[in-house]
Amino acid sequence: MNAPIPTPALQALAAARSRLAECAERSTSAHSAQTKLLVRKSESEAAAALAIADHKAGSISEEVAALRRASSLQDAADLSALIQQGAAHLSKVDQEFAQAQAHATGAERDAAREEDLIAVSVLDQQIKTLEANFLSAMSERYRLHIKTNGNRGGQSTFNFYQPTQAMQELIKRNQPPAA
Amino acid sequence: MTKQTNIKRGQQEAETMANEPTLAHKIGQAKLRLNTLLLTGESTTAARAALKSLTDEQKALGAAAAEQAANQHAARQSLAQIEADRIANDAVQLAAARANRISMISQRYAGSI
Numbered sequence: 001m002n003a004p005i006p007t008p009a010l011q012a013l014a015a016a017r018s019r020l021a022e023c024a025e026r027s028t029s030a031h032s033a034q035t036k037l038l039v040r041k042s043e044s045e046a047a048a049a050l051a052i053a054d055h056k057a058g059s060i061s062e063e064v065a066a067l068r069r070a071s072s073l074q075d076a077a078d079l080s081a082l083i084q085q086g087a088a089h090l091s092k093v094d095q096e097f098a099q100a101q102a103h104a105t106g107a108e109r110d111a112a113r114e115e116d117l118i119a120v121s122v123l124d125q126q127i128k129t130l131e132a133n134f135l136s137a138m139s140e141r142y143r144l145h146i147k148t149n150g151n152r153g154g155q156s157t158f159n160f161y162q163p164t165q166a167m168q169e170l171i172k173r174n175q176p177p178a179a
Numbered sequence: 180m181t182k183q184t185n186i187k188r189g190q191q192e193a194e195t196m197a198n199e200p201t202l203a204h205k206i207g208q209a210k211l212r213l214n215t216l217l218l219t220g221e222s223t224t225a226a227r228a229a230l231k232s233l234t235d236e237q238k239a240l241g242a243a244a245a246e247q248a249a250n251q252h253a254a255r256q257s258l259a260q261i262e263a264d265r266i267a268n269d270a271v272q273l274a275a276a277r278a279n280r281i282s283m284i285s286q287r288y289a290g291s292i
Contacts, residue, residue, distance in 0.1 A: 006274040014266045015270075115280070
């Protein structure tokens with residue numbers, strides 16, 4: 001059996017899903033990197049505070065404390081700059097992810113609608129076939145009725161077939177049967 | 180050349196370049212040799228040889244850069260092609276799943292006559 005040929009809507013859906021997965025991965029990675037930077041900045045700030053605390057506790061000299069604090073604050077400042085740069089990147093990545101999500105949602109909807117229309121076409125054809133088969137069976141049944149009963153009991157199909165209430169509602173009032 | 184080979188070759192080249200002295204470094208050394216010869220007043224033959232060596236290194240650098248660019252381009256194209264193939268395959272899978280669902284609808288209401 002040959003592989004089915006994808007419609008443009010399905011091709012668009014596959015591309016949109018792929019793009020969404022790619023953007024989701026990039027977003028996760030960017031958020032993870034940014035979180036690491038934030039953690040490192042907090043650690044640097046904590047180290048700066050610890051230097052002062054250690055000096056107050058008398059475990060290190062003022063010079064050592066000043067050096068450690070300055071070094072830690074410098075690290076924190078460098079990390080702040082990186083975090084700021086990362087925030088702009090993060091915003092761009094998030095925006096791309098949101099766009100990919102919206103695009104994928106649209107593609108899913110388009111593909112679903114296309115499939116519904118195909119199913120409608122298939123069912124319409126099937127209903128016509130079923131009706132033709134039904135009428136054909138009724139015709140044959142009627143022929144046998146006449147053959148077996150002659151004219152006794154009249155020549156109406158009512159003798160051997162009474163449509164259900166649902167069928168009557170459908171034919172007479174165009175009311176759909178309950179699902 | 181297959182896509183995978185292109186990618187592998189690009190990776191190998193990058194590793195090789197990272198581990199070996201660069202051509203730019205070799206050019207630097209050749210220039211240094213030439214300058215030394217000129218400053219120390221060595222024979223013109225030696226200076227000419229050093230100049231030729233420098234020219235050769237520069238040519239090699241140009242060729243290597245061109246090859247690297249070509250390889251990178253091929254690798255990028257291969258990756259893009261792999262991605263396009265994967266999406267096309269996904270689309271075929273989606274079409275197959277849809278055909279199956281439509282077929283089930285059709286079978287559910289199919290008359291036996």
